[in-house]
Amino acid sequence: xxxxxxxxxxxxxxxxxxxxxxxxxxxxxxxxxxxxxxxxxxxxxxxxxxxxxxxxxxxxxxxxxxxxxxxxxxxxxxxxxxxxxxxxxxxxxxxxxxxxxxxxxxxxxxxxxxxxxxxxxxxxxxxxxxxxxxxxxxxxxxxxxxxxxxxxxxxxxxxxxxxxxxxxxxxxxxxxxxxxxxxxxxxxxxxxxxxxxxxxxxxxxxxxxxxxxxxxxxxxxxxxxxxxxxxxxxxxxxxxxxxxxxxxxxxxxxxxxxxxxxxxxxxxxxxxxxxxxxxxxxxxxxxxxxxxxxxxxxxxxxxxxxxxxxxxxxxxxxxxxxxxxxxxxxxxxxxxxxxxxxxxxxxxxxxxxxxxxx
Ligand SMILES: NC(=O)c1ccc[n+]([C@@H]2O[C@H](COP(=O)([O-])OP(=O)(O)OC[C@H]3O[C@@H](n4cnc5c(N)ncnc54)[C@H](O)[C@@H]3O)[C@@H](O)[C@H]2O)c1
Ligand SMILES: O=C(O)C(=O)C[C@]1(C(=O)O)C=C[C@@H](O)C=C1
Numbered sequence: 001x002x003x004x005x006x007x008x009x010x011x012x013x014x015x016x017x018x019x020x021x022x023x024x025x026x027x028x029x030x031x032x033x034x035x036x037x038x039x040x041x042x043x044x045x046x047x048x049x050x051x052x053x054x055x056x057x058x059x060x061x062x063x064x065x066x067x068x069x070x071x072x073x074x075x076x077x078x079x080x081x082x083x084x085x086x087x088x089x090x091x092x093x094x095x096x097x098x099x100x101x102x103x104x105x106x107x108x109x110x111x112x113x114x115x116x117x118x119x120x121x122x123x124x125x126x127x128x129x130x131x132x133x134x135x136x137x138x139x140x141x142x143x144x145x146x147x148x149x150x151x152x153x154x155x156x157x158x159x160x161x162x163x164x165x166x167x168x169x170x171x172x173x174x175x176x177x178x179x180x181x182x183x184x185x186x187x188x189x190x191x192x193x194x195x196x197x198x199x200x201x202x203x204x205x206x207x208x209x210x211x212x213x214x215x216x217x218x219x220x221x222x223x224x225x226x227x228x229x230x231x232x233x234x235x236x237x238x239x240x241x242x243x244x245x246x247x248x249x250x251x252x253x254x255x256x257x258x259x260x261x262x263x264x265x266x267x268x269x270x271x272x273x274x275x276x277x278x279x280x281x282x283x284x285x286x287x288x289x290x291x292x293x294x295x296x297x298x299x300x301x302x303x304x305x306x307x308x309x310x311x312x313x314x315x316x317x318x319x320x321x322x323x324x325x326x327x328x329x330x331x332x333x334x335x336x337x338x339x340x341x342x343x344x345x346x347x348x349x350x351x352x353x354x355x356x357x358x
Contacts, residue, residue: 003028004159005061007076008068009038009048011124012094014132016065016160017047022134023162030057038129047129059084063159066093071231074104077115081107090156092118096183096228097235098145098175105147116156117145119175120165121183125223137163138318139288143170180239185247187229188240190222213331217322288317289342291334292356293349295321305332305349314345331356 004020006013009031017029031048032055033039039051050057058064064080066073073095080091091108095101098117105115122140124131142165144153157167170178194208197215201207208215233240257265295301302319309316318335336342346355 001026001028002062003030003057003060004063004065005030005032005058006048006065006067007032007055008066008072009033009042009129010067011127011129011131011136012120013065013067014042014047014129015134015136016067016094016120016163017042018132018134019137019162020159021047021162024159027159030061032056032058033129041129047132055079055083059086061086061089063156064089064091066091066095069228069231070095070097070101070235073101074235077101077104077108080113081111085113089113090159091115092156094118094120095235096179096232098143098170098172100235102145102147102172109147114151115147116151116153117143117147117172118156119143119145119179120163121179122165125221127225127228134162135164137165139164139166141166141168143168143175145170145172145175176236176239180236181243184232184236184240185243187221187224188233188244189247190219191229194219194222289336289339291336291342291346291349292322293332293334294354294356295330295332297330302332305334305353308348308352309334309345312344312348314341314348316345 002024004017004027006017006029009017010033013031013033017031020027020029028050029048030050030052031039031042032052033042034053036053039048039053042048043051058080064085066076068076073093077091077093091105091113092115093101095117096119098119102117105117108115120137120140120142122137124136142160142163144156144167146153146169153167153169193215197208197211254266254269257269293305295305302321306316306319314336316334317337318333320333322331322333334342334345336345349355
């Protein structure tokens with residue numbers, strides 16, 4: 001029987017545990033976390049076979065997954081270098097930065113241990129074991145960074161096949177440069193926008209509560225975990241500072257265009273962004289077709305939608321609520337694998353629901 005040891009059973013660690021469970025029920029999972037409630041939840045919900053608060057059991061592991069905040073992953077790598085581990089063990093992590101982690105992992109390769117840096121490019125602003133899901137990473141990119149050329153990724157991708165992720169190999173510097181721009185800086189922007197709004201409205205009783213879709217969709221990720229994000233920023237400091245400076249310059253340029261009332265330059269600014277944003281989903285997600293509808297915030301409503309589609313043998317490949325406007329309604333995203341299925345679903349659902357967009 002093979003054993004997986006997962007250190008950090010939060011959103012990502014528990015999502016991987018759930019996906020491993022579904023795909024390889026014979027594999028034993030040992031979960032380690034500093035949070036007692038997390039471990040109790042994991043036991044109760046059969047996410048792990050054994051729970052520990054330290055490295056107990058790591059010497060039995062065929063796979064070790066480090067899934068705590070990046071600063072802790074670096075400490076865990078150093079600790080593993082001094083422990084007795086099973087021969088042939090594959091060690092990986094899920095941290096959102098890679099250069100400092102791959103640097104730290106040199107102590108493992110010096111001991112001839114296999115380390116494959118990992119980073120699933122999917123997640124949520126929610127954290128903790130209860131937010132994890134077996135399909136969290138489905139269809140998302142999952143970056144792999146073998147620490148040595150001889151490291152074979154096939155056993156790891158076999159273990160994590162149940163995630164249905166799309167594997168992509170990157171170098172550590174390539175990785176950190178990309179995520180600084182598309183993940184790290186956006187989290188800073190979202191958090192600062194919320195903080196600045198809070199400050200701007202300090203004497204305004206209505207304030208942020210009246211915010212609609214625009215503010216909510218730009219700032220959703222501001223609700224992310226502060227421990228995780230402060231660790232990320234300090235582990236990708238130079239690249240984040242570079243991209244942040246460039247972003248600030250961009251904002252200043254827009255300010256100057258507004259000041260000058262340069263309508264045509266402002267039009268070009270929005271036009272360029274619109275064209276880029278609209279092309280974003282096309283190559284990576286094809287052939288997926290989205291349908292967005294407003295649904296009332298009532299229990300049983302999603303089941304009703306899926307039931308209406310099932311009657312016509314229409315299958316959905318993904319479904320999620322994008323936004324819940326407290327007690328009023330939310331936007332439901334349905335994903336189909338053909339345009340015809342999406343259009344047929346729209347015709348069926350439009351009788352009862354408002355279609356927001358396709
Ligand atoms: N949240 C995302 O969207 C996302 C996406 C991809 C990768 N990541 C990365 O995954 C990692 C985990 O993030 P998450 O979102 O699952 O966070 P989380 O807060 O949901 O989970 C982290 C878990 O680690 C535990 N932990 C903290 N210190 C520990 C320690 N010393 N020993 C054992 N457990 C410890 C916490 O109790 C918690 O259960 C981070 O490195 C993060 O950068 C996050
Ligand atoms: O969907 C979200 O809430 C996320 O923030 C996920 C997200 C991101 O897209 O930036 C967050 C951190 C990661 O390392 C990878 C994915």
